[in-house]
Amino acid sequence: MSISNYDARILKAPHPVPGAPDNWKRFFSFNTDAKVIGIQYIVTSLFFLLVGGLLAMVIRGELITPPADLVDPTVYNGLYTMHGTVMLFLFLFPILNGFNNLLIPTMIGAPDMAFPKLNAAAFWLVPVFAIVLMASFFVPGGPASSGWWSYPPMSLQNPLGRFFNGEMLWITAVALSGISSIFGAINFVTTIIRMRAPGMGFFRMPIFIWTAWAAQTIQLLGLPALTGGAIMLLFDLSFGTTFFRPEGGGDPVLFQHFFWFYSHPAVYVLILPIFGIFSELFPVYARKPLFGYKVVALASFGITVLSLIVWVHHMFYSGTPQWMRNVFMLTTMLIAVPTGIKVFAWIATLWRGKIRLTTPMLFCLGGLFNFIFAGITGVMLATVPIDVHVGNTYFVVAHFHYVIFNTIGFGVFAGIYHWFPKFTGRMYYEGLGKIHFVLTFIGATLNFLPLHWAGLLGMPRRVASYDPEFAIWNVIASLGAFILGVASIPFILNMISSWARGPKAPPNPWKAIGLEWLLPSPPPAENFEDDIPTVINGPYGYGLGKPLVDDEEFYIRRANEA
């Protein structure tokens, strides 16, 4: 078969056409199409989800019994450090940048990102720092083992005294990840500001665009602080300075400020796009307009602003003076207000809707269910007297995983299923998707719910062994973790088989409103090419009978013909 048998536009699409020569090669090249880069990001990060998950299996295997009997404690420490690092820097950040790449240009009607080459460079830094990070498993002394916080002076101890040690590679990898994220953030924000389709004013942007913008603003303002802290940490570790070493006049707590100034908002960088996914999907599967669109949009930036003034709540017991604890308790609690606005708006969107329980909707509902729970434990943790008891215990681990996996992870899966037909041109199998959801929900709940009680009883986090009174909660948690491991099987099966031989997807299988659904599935390389639509209405006109764009029929017809 020759290339001429294929429509040129389909050949440019990010979907490998079975049988077409050399079609897959673009995914391994410095391709500058945002849709190719988006899929590169998502596939790479799903691979590292498996790596991080495997590390989690070892952790839960160790913790199924009280003594440290499966691996040496030093190995345990390295594994949990790498679990956190891989999951955050190689799974969650890249996969959300994958969504940004796929969705931002298509949703705002732009042909591509503002800086396509920078975009590709940002992606290709991911495998580079992934290799650096994975290489640290093989250096003498093992990988970094001071937790993903890497608090000095513990992180500076470097027992073997070698220049190339796990901690040094870890800092290098994190710094490279930061550069990649900043490249991405500059690109996304510029694209959103400058490249929207005609007629798409700020208050006609889909909420995903609002949340991506709010999240990337945090990246731009917060991440450099961590980079600054990481540079100083590297100098302390490798070049003999004493910024964070008490001998020489340094201050270990100073690093905690740098670290959390970014790393708390980082959680909002992750969850804001998930709020965006929820806000996109609930209207589609409830067939109703998003309730209180403008307030939901603005609440995103409310969260951005507040997120930058809450970091000290991670240091309530670090010797932080009382007045500072009180101030940061208040700012932290205030985040419940804009977040609550969003949660209530989603529920009001569902109310009296026409609910369709597809796989993405199930993941959305499950994610929202878990997030309400996580929000409540979040307010508890913000309360200083309670935090002084449960801080640094498994209660925090449980809360954190309820946010990071049970909400963000669920939102990621919802997004993958929802937009799978659009960007691969194939439908996924609903049955496997539902099995994936049920296993994930049961596994995640069994895994992370019991840990709250272990924490309330006083089990510190990051322990390789524990007192027998905590055993029951850990056994249940480990069981849940193994179910989660099994849950990945239907997911992988579904993704691979659907992409290879799933039924062909129509341009708009969910009858959704949005610019991306006016494009063919998969969209051609430059999206709308020479016919950028003019937006004439808001993004969630379900039941309102108003067209989204001028001359909508033309785009629907063209997408169907493609």
Next chain:
Amino acid sequence: MMPTSTENQGINYGAILVISIAVGVDIFFSVLMAHWSYSWFPVQASSAAPYVDSLFSLETGIGTFIFLGCTGVMAWVILFNRAPKYDEVNGDPIEGNIKLEIVWTVIPLLLVLAIAAYSINVNNTLSTLGPKQKYRVGDNPAALVSMDPKSTVGPIEVIARQWSWEFVYPDGVRSSELHLPVDQRVNFRLISEDVLHSFYVPAFRLKQDIVPGSVISYSLTPTREGRYRLRDAMFSGAYFSQNQTDVIVESEKSFADWLDLSAKQPLQPGLDPSQPLYQRRLAKGDKGWATVPPSPPPLVNDPGNPSAPHEA
């Protein structure tokens, strides 16, 4: 939680009844959870514990109410608002409701402000944290912080190491387990000689990081006799999870007797929970990833009894 529909003219008694029952059930379970939450904690052994537990109970109650309210509506929607198969029609195109949005902005705002105000009050009542003073490594930190004026016992020096605890009492007695008299406010000077540690006694509901290069004055009042676990709660390296000891809260008289008795004991190696594991590792050929060796055991008058059962 959710409004009744506004399209019906007149009062919809059915809807009011359903909502009242739902709110009633919600309140019932919230109160139940709030009471139940007390049982999730270890015994209350310090003056801070009742405050922490009641604050947690309050937030559990409010949280349960919100959680059941929200998820109850979600369950209702999933059960009764499902689109039949092949039904492609839209739901009611409701785009918002200003009154409702104001309500669900203002109520959470007032709620968190109230919780914050109450917590600030609790913080001030307990006032556990005294001044934190940095010192030049090599100087004697003990002289830098004066005794907390409200305390009657102390200052007891708490020295954390990788991976052992040492307690030095005002009369010079040293021990591996922390002995405290009941119902007296005790002042500590928290010192670390290597990395960050955290002084955490779950039964006290109190935790304070120990920062190398700083001496921190910290005070608390034990209120119940017994033997409780003291855990290092800030990750401190390879054998972090072994870095535990016990707190023994006893009557004033037994405390004084113990001090007298211990003062007569010679100094001997104290508890050193990581050493056996480290020796085992060395015996196996030092396999595993790199770690600093454990610091030598502290020399104490009373090495304590690690096999005694702890209550919490």
Next chain:
Amino acid sequence: MTTSNSEVTLKHTPGHIKHDGHNLTGFIIFLCSESIIFLAFFAAYIVLKLTSPEWLPEGVNGLSIRMPLINTVVLVSSSFVAYLAERYLHKRNLWGFRTVWLLTMAMGSYFVYGQYVEWSELAFGLNSGVFGGTFYLLTGFHGLHVITGIALMALMLFRSFLPGNYEKGEAGVISVSLFWHFVDVIWIILFVLIYIWQ
């Protein structure tokens, strides 16, 4: 698109127009972000200076201000010179632009040389406690930016000889000039923190 849609095509906006002209926006966003790293270092300097139990290393009494002051005057005035170059370019006086641009580069290079001389005469090193660490970190990181600025200016100078270089606008020169002003402002803050506040 097929010709049958030509009347429709007119109503829509062609996509290719939107590809260009975002460099300045992107660069300004980058500078905002970059300034946070400096803010982080400044914050570290202030906190450590105020709270560290040992600040100046033994045998060091402080920093001499004369040489850095001359350096400051040169760097600050180079910002005005860069602005002048921009004006020349705007009026399409290319040789005027090149001459004054080269002068800016020379002043920047003098600054780097001055820094080098100062560093080589100091009695303390990177490892002399937190004072030495923060001093070299701040001045070194800033110096790196100055050198980057000079390199970018050299690139712009080279590109000014390419025919048709300014047909799409002067975003490159404007960006580099902006970067130079940024480096300048950072230096003023740094000078006040390190040399004035002793």
